[in-house]
Amino acid sequence: MLETALLRQDFPNIILASKSLRRAALLRQIGLEFEVRPSEVDEPDIPHTSPALAVQELARTKAKAVAAPLNTGLVIGADTVVFIDRQAIGKPENDAHAIEILTRLSGNRHEVITGVALVDLDRGREVMWSEHTAVYFRRLRQSEILEYVRSGEALDKAGAYGIQDRAGAFVERIEGCYFNVVGLPLASLVERLWGLLE
Amino acid sequence: MLETALLRQDFPNIILASKSLRRAALLRQIGLEFEVRPSEVDEPDIPHTSPALAVQELARTKAKAVAAPLNTGLVIGADTVVFIDRQAIGKPENDAHAIEILTRLSGNRHEVITGVALVDLDRGREVMWSEHTAVYFRRLRQSEILEYVRSGEALDKAGAYGIQDRAGAFVERIEGCYFNVVGLPLASLVERLWGLLE
Numbered sequence: 054m055l056e057t058a059l060l061r062q063d064f065p066n067i068i069l070a071s072k073s074l075r076r077a078a079l080l081r082q083i084g085l086e087f088e089v090r091p092s093e094v095d096e097p098d099i100p101h102t103s104p105a106l107a108v109q110e111l112a113r114t115k116a117k118a119v120a121a122p123l124n125t126g127l128v129i130g131a132d133t134v135v136f137i138d139r140q141a142i143g144k145p146e147n148d149a150h151a152i153e154i155l156t157r158l159s160g161n162r163h164e165v166i167t168g169v170a171l172v173d174l175d176r177g178r179e180v181m182w183s184e185h186t187a188v189y190f191r192r193l194r195q196s197e198i199l200e201y202v203r204s205g206e207a208l209d210k211a212g213a214y215g216i217q218d219r220a221g222a223f224v225e226r227i228e229g230c231y232f233n234v235v236g237l238p239l240a241s242l243v244e245r246l247w248g249l250l251e
Numbered sequence: 252m253l254e255t256a257l258l259r260q261d262f263p264n265i266i267l268a269s270k271s272l273r274r275a276a277l278l279r280q281i282g283l284e285f286e287v288r289p290s291e292v293d294e295p296d297i298p299h300t301s302p303a304l305a306v307q308e309l310a311r312t313k314a315k316a317v318a319a320p321l322n323t324g325l326v327i328g329a330d331t332v333v334f335i336d337r338q339a340i341g342k343p344e345n346d347a348h349a350i351e352i353l354t355r356l357s358g359n360r361h362e363v364i365t366g367v368a369l370v371d372l373d374r375g376r377e378v379m380w381s382e383h384t385a386v387y388f389r390r391l392r393q394s395e396i397l398e399y400v401r402s403g404e405a406l407d408k409a410g411a412y413g414i415q416d417r418a419g420a421f422v423e424r425i426e427g428c429y430f431n432v433v434g435l436p437l438a439s440l441v442e443r444l445w446g447l448l449e
Contacts, residue, residue, distance in 0.1 A: 083420045191438050194445075221430055222281045225438040231429045232419055240389050240423035247392075 060243070061086060063250055064173075066126035070119035075217065076131060076236045083239055092118040092130065104141065105183040108132045108168025113181050116170040123174055127249075130170040133236050135212030137163040142212050151207035152198055155214065158223075160192035163212065165234045169242065173249050180245050184238035186229030188216070193223060258441070259284060261448055262371075264324035268317035273415065274329060274434045281437055290316040290328065302339065303381040306330045306366025311379050314368040325447075326370040331434050333410030335361040340410050349405035350396055353412065356421075358390035361410065363432045367440065371447050378443050382436035384427030386414070391421060 069077060072091035080087055092115040116130030135142040137157060145151035165188055170181040201220060207213040214220035216234045232239040267275060270289035278285055290313040314328025333340040335355060343349035363386055368379040399418060405411040412418035414432045430437040 079419075082415075083417050191442065216429070217280075219281050221277075222437040222441045224429070226427055227429055228426050229424055231414070231422070231425055239420040243420045244389065 064127045068126050068128045070115045070130045079237045090119050109181045109183050112168040113170035116172045120172045128172040133167040145213045148202050151202045151213040155198045158190045162189050167233050184233040186233045189226040190223050191225040262325045266324050266326045268313045268328040277435045288317050307379045310366040311368035314370045318370045328368040331365040343411045346400050349400045349411040353396045356388045360387050365431050382431040384431045387424040388421050389423040
């Protein structure tokens with residue numbers, strides 16, 4: 054009785070409703086098979102009150118949009134936001150904005166919140182939750198920030214960094230799920246998949 | 252003035268005194284160039300008192316062994332141990348031992364301690380330190396443990412798991428540096444490299 058094999062048997066059609074290559078890599082890391090169908094949902098601004106609920110709602114909207122034309126399969130939607138001082142930090146608009154964001158994160162703690170929604174068409178069940186991870190950057194030199202932004206890695210990433218790339222050396226400590234910072238909380242995802250079968 | 256470029260200029264000959272592919276991948280992740288020269292040092296048992304000093308000493312022994320015939324370069328030595336209930340957990344001897352270790356880690360907190368030593372032959376300086384990360388496994392099903400051990404991933408890894416492989420889904424929380432659990436604490440490494448230049 055193999056675990057991932059069992060999950061594969063029970064969820065033969067997993068659909069990742071995200072175009073994130075990092076999320077796809079995480080699912081592959083734990084041996085799940087899936088197809089990718091990004092949703093066409095625009096990302097609205099997250100209201101300042103209850104970001105945990107807002108990201109879950111957005112994850113659910115994405116999953117539902119992809120699930121709508123289907124009648125079988127398990128759809129995974131996810132949305133990740135970065136917060137510092139209770140303020141949402143989106144993706145940088147340009148290099149100057151990325152420098153501003155990284156300067157703010159330098160030497161400080163911020164929060165990464167991922168909302169995840171599972172829409173199980175075969176069992177007619179839905180589940181959603183959010184995972185919080187605290188991330189502590191060491192104090193960065195200005196030259197480190199500039200080099201990182203020039204490398205092009207900062208763009209298209211919430212919080213203007215990817216912990217799985219060069220910016221890994223910026224992060225001296227996390228409290229919570231590491232994979233949540235990359236984009237998908239693996240341990241809670243596997244637990245919820247099992248929960249759908251109970 | 253590019254940061255990693257500057258570090259590369261100041262440390263043109265970085266030598267990783269470890270045959271760990273994971274440590275090499277971490278150095279590549281942050282853009283450092285290096286060559287690999289594993290030490291021939293046997294890993295002695297870590298005494299129960301002060302594991303933090305023991306891993307530093309072992310890291311230093313490895314780095315010094317590789318540095319001995321050289322007259323230039325920066326040698327990085329490292330050693331990682333896993334502790335649970337103050338007891339060192341080494342690499343599993345066989346599949347049955349791996350199952351025993353993972354069963355013990357399931358639903359519990361353990362500590363990963365990496366000792367790192369830098370031997371800077373050009374500046375005649377040495378520095379060593381240890382990094383501690385607490386790791387929390389969710390409660391695993393027996394079938395998950397068996398499947399993981401059968402996959403062959405458990406062998407040759409301290410604590411019988413690799414957080415960067417399928418076992419990533421076992422880890423619900425960490426407190427500390429993630430890369431330390433993989434095998435090398437990147438943020439403190441970069442800080443110490445800069446420190447050698449001061």
